[in-house]
Amino acid sequence: MTTYNEIAGRRVNFLSSDPTYVDTNSDGQVWYNSTTATLKSWLPTGAWSAGGSLNTSRGNWAGAGIQSAALGFGGYTLPGNTLSSATEAYNGIAWTNGGNMNTARRGLAGCGTQSAALAVGGTTGSTTGVTEKYNGTAWTSNPTGLNTVRRDLAAAGIQTAALAFGADNPPSNVTESYNGTSWTSLPGNMNTARGTSGGVGSQTSALIFGGNPYTAITESWNGSAWTSVNSMNTARQRLAGAGTSNLSALAFGGKTSGPTFSGATESWNGTSWTSNPTGLATARSYLAGCGTQANALAYGSWNQPPGSATEEWNFGVYSYSAAAWASGGNMGTTAGYRASTGTQTAALASGGYTGTVKTANTETYNGTSWSPVSSMNTARYGAAGAGTQTATVVFGGNIQPGASAATESWNGSAWTSNPTGLNTARFQMGGCGLQTAALAFGGFIQPTVSAATESYNGSTWTTVNSMNTARRDFGSAGTQTAALAFGNLPASAVTESWNGTSWTAVNSLNTSRSSIAGAGIQTAALAFGGFPPASGATEQYNGTTWSNLPSMSTARGYLSGAGTQTAALAVGGYTGTAYVATVEEWTGEVATAGSKTLTTS
Numbered sequence: 001m002t003t004y005n006e007i008a009g010r011r012v013n014f015l016s017s018d019p020t021y022v023d024t025n026s027d028g029q030v031w032y033n034s035t036t037a038t039l040k041s042w043l044p045t046g047a048w049s050a051g052g053s054l055n056t057s058r059g060n061w062a063g064a065g066i067q068s069a070a071l072g073f074g075g076y077t078l079p080g081n082t083l084s085s086a087t088e089a090y091n092g093i094a095w096t097n098g099g100n101m102n103t104a105r106r107g108l109a110g111c112g113t114q115s116a117a118l119a120v121g122g123t124t125g126s127t128t129g130v131t132e133k134y135n136g137t138a139w140t141s142n143p144t145g146l147n148t149v150r151r152d153l154a155a156a157g158i159q160t161a162a163l164a165f166g167a168d169n170p171p172s173n174v175t176e177s178y179n180g181t182s183w184t185s186l187p188g189n190m191n192t193a194r195g196t197s198g199g200v201g202s203q204t205s206a207l208i209f210g211g212n213p214y215t216a217i218t219e220s221w222n223g224s225a226w227t228s229v230n231s232m233n234t235a236r237q238r239l240a241g242a243g244t245s246n247l248s249a250l251a252f253g254g255k256t257s258g259p260t261f262s263g264a265t266e267s268w269n270g271t272s273w274t275s276n277p278t279g280l281a282t283a284r285s286y287l288a289g290c291g292t293q294a295n296a297l298a299y300g301s302w303n304q305p306p307g308s309a310t311e312e313w314n315f316g317v318y319s320y321s322a323a324a325w326a327s328g329g330n331m332g333t334t335a336g337y338r339a340s341t342g343t344q345t346a347a348l349a350s351g352g353y354t355g356t357v358k359t360a361n362t363e364t365y366n367g368t369s370w371s372p373v374s375s376m377n378t379a380r381y382g383a384a385g386a387g388t389q390t391a392t393v394v395f396g397g398n399i400q401p402g403a404s405a406a407t408e409s410w411n412g413s414a415w416t417s418n419p420t421g422l423n424t425a426r427f428q429m430g431g432c433g434l435q436t437a438a439l440a441f442g443g444f445i446q447p448t449v450s451a452a453t454e455s456y457n458g459s460t461w462t463t464v465n466s467m468n469t470a471r472r473d474f475g476s477a478g479t480q481t482a483a484l485a486f487g488n489l490p491a492s493a494v495t496e497s498w499n500g501t502s503w504t505a506v507n508s509l510n511t512s513r514s515s516i517a518g519a520g521i522q523t524a525a526l527a528f529g530g531f532p533p534a535s536g537a538t539e540q541y542n543g544t545t546w547s548n549l550p551s552m553s554t555a556r557g558y559l560s561g562a563g564t565q566t567a568a569l570a571v572g573g574y575t576g577t578a579y580v581a582t583v584e585e586w587t588g589e590v591a592t593a594g595s596k597t598l599t600t601s
Contacts, residue, residue: 012039018295046315048265048280051297052094053310053537053548055510058084059302062110062155063240063288064117064134067295067312068092071114071134072288074122075300076106078307083124087134089114090297090310093323094540094547099138103130107151107168109199110288112159118178120164123151127169131183133159147185148174154199156206163203163221168195168212175226177203188225192217198241198251198289205245207268212237214257218273220246230272234264240289242296242313246270250293250313253301255285261304265313267293282309308548325538325552328569328583329369333361335581336558336574339385339394339431344563344585346389348410349571351397353381353558355579358400362410364389365569365583377417378406384431384476386438386456393435393456396443398427403445407461409435423463424452430476430485437480439498444472453503455480467503469494475518475561477525477541484522484541489514491532495546497522507545511537515557515574519586520565526586528568531557534576540565540588554582 013019013031018040030041054072061075061084070090077084085104088095101119108122115136122128129146132139150167157163160180166172173193175186190208197211204223209232210216216235219226232251239254239262247270254262263279284301291297296313335352342348345367352359360379363370380397383404387393390412397404405421422440429443429450436458443450451470454461473489481500486509488494493508513530520526523543529535529552536552552570559573568586572579 046265046267046276046294046313047278048298048311048313050281050550051299051310051312052090052550053306054095054300054308055088055097055546055548056084056086057300057305057307058086059284059286059288059300059307060106061286061288061300062108062119063290063297063299064110064112065090065114065290067291067297069114070290070297070299071098071110071117072299073101073110073117073119073134074105074108075288076302078302078305087139090299094549095310096545096547098136099134101132101139102141103128103132105130107153109153109155109164111155111157111162116159118155118159118162120155120162120178121146121150121153121167127151129183131178142181144182146183147176148172150174150195152195152212154197154208156199156201157203161203163201163206165199165206165221166190166193166195166197166208166211171195171212175221186224188221190219190226191228192219196237196239196286198239198254200241200243200249201245205247207241207243207246207249209241209249209251209268210236210239210254214255218268222246232266232273233275234262234266236262236264238285240287240298242289242291243268243293248293250289250296252289252296252298252313253280253284253287261285267315280311282306282311284309323588324550325536325570325584325586327553328585329365330583331370331572331581332363332372333359333581334579335359335361335381335572336556336579337381337398337428338560338572339383339397340560340562340569340571341385341387341392342389342562344567344569347562347569347571348385348389348392349560350376350385350392350394350410351380351383352572353579358398362415370583374414376408376415378404378408380404380406380427382427382429382444384429384440386431386433387435391435393438395422395431395438395440395456395461396426396429403427403443407456418459420460422461423454424450426450426452428472428489430474430483432476432478432483433480439478439480439483441467441476441483441485441498442471442474453498465502467496468505469496473514473516475516475527475530477518477520478522482522484518484525486518486525486527486541487513487516487530491530495541509546510539510548511535513537513557515559517559517561517570517573519561519563519568524565526561526565526568526588528552528561528570528586529556529559529573531576534574538586549588552584554580554584556580556582
């Protein structure tokens with residue numbers, strides 16, 4: 001096989017961080033960033049690409065940090081327009097909830113880094129000058145706030161050397177500097193009073209652009225005075241920006257007039273603005289931004305969906321994420337509510353509902369295509385399964401009408417009915433483990449929802465401690481002694497963990513839903529799909545918290561899952577209008593914190 005080195009005359013490097021390029025000889029260079037689990041290349045242009053969705057939709061909030069280590073805090077949550085104190089941190093792939101601010105507010109400004117951020121000003125219903133500092137875990141209120149209380153202001157700099165400038169309602173041109181302890185009013189006021197502007201840079205080299213009412217005005221700060229410079233090409237307010245000084249900045253998003261939202265993206269070289277041919281994929285305002293002119297992040301929005309969207313800007317760097325869903329081979333039978341076991345390249349799908357009838361159909365998957373094999377002895381849907389492609393046990397299900405306790409074992413060629421079934425007949429339950437060491441939990445016994453848990457040793461079922469929350473139509477992952485249950489009908493985010501003896505409530509999913517599928521183990525699980533409405537949302541669990549990942553292409557519920565957190569399979573389901581045979585394959589990697597040794601291939 002011909003290698004990339006033979007084709008391009010250079011190797012694909014394995015790096016723990018993106019290199020810095022200074023000349024055009026780097027055009028076409030390809031490398032793998034092991035920290036963010038992405039394949040990247042260098043090309044002399046800029047573009048936005050989708051990032052992991054926020055856990056909580058919101059806007060009119062503040063950001064800090066860089067593209068691969070960002071922070072978002074405060075704002076108005078959606079729906080409901082509720083003031084928020086919540087904080088989320090981004091690792092370049094997914095968002096994780098952090099410590100809450102002491103004062104919930106919107107219209108605030110932020111600056112600094114992910115582990116040393118500053119939140120200043122805003123409104124709680126009343127305009128405030130409250131200042132808080134973040135240490136990567138918790139927020140601390142500063143004893144003194146801004147000298148001039150204000151909202152919809154801009155900020156620049158770091159936690160110990162910051163600048164706050166401008167404001168809206170009423171418009172302000174006031175500038176203040178912060179030394180890590182207190183704010184000082186400066187004599188250098190802006191030339192044009194305004195708020196909802198973009199602001200970037202440092203305490204001694206900042207830039208402000210745009211603002212209310214729909215202006216393109218830009219001003220540059222040199223540490224003592226503001227100077228009017230060339231205006232942006234697109235006049236707008238409620239925009240965001242990224243950049244490190246008054247010589248290098250990026251402006252994006254905003255509102256251009258009336259109900260019109262903008263995705264326009266412009267770069268500043270210290271003298272003039274240049275419009276990028278393509279803007280944000282999601283035009284929006286009241287978003288947050290951070291990063292540099294070459295590597296920026298845009299996240300959230302308010303008053304227009306989706307308020308959870310994240311986009312990554314790379315100038316010269318194109319990312320090819322290892323975390324994504326791709327189309328797999330479609331099943332031979334269109335159905336939902338199947339029992340799926342095995343791995344992404346060696347799976348088994350059994351039973352299900354076609355939209356009109358229950359089925360006993362069984363198919364095997366080799367990573368490319370499905371093949372029909374011997375059918376189960378009992379036709380049913382909503383059953384659960386445990387095991388591998390050649391050694392599976394399927395239990396429970398709806399035999400239409402009514403719940404079944406039937407248990408069958410598959411040996412790779414035929415099904416055998418077990419003389420004894422579940423102690424509690426039910427369907428739409430959770431299941432995990434192996435053929436000789438399985439766990440069944442929850443489910444539906446019309447009209448009762450169950451919390452019952454049973455353990456299987458390969459021949460008999462034993463009733464053990466019940467779940468804390470009775471549930472049906474939920475997702476599951478894990479083993480007989482270390483399981484996870486998530487979701488419920490009606491839609492819920494509740495998650496529980498099983499240690500072999502008892503169930504414990506743990507952190508909930510970010511998106512409440514039912515009819516969800518799962519894959520993986522208790523400390524490395526994947527949750528995907530669900531209702532209502534039909535969803536393609538994907539989340540990963542690290543044993544403590546859930547993080548959002550790229551969604552499936554086909555939004556659906558009543559699907560089933562198999563495989564691991566990094567190599568999962570989504571099988572069949574219902575889109576809300578039709579049952580499908582659609583199969584998608586998940587390939588993902590989990591970003592890890594800490595340094596890694598730099599190596600090359």
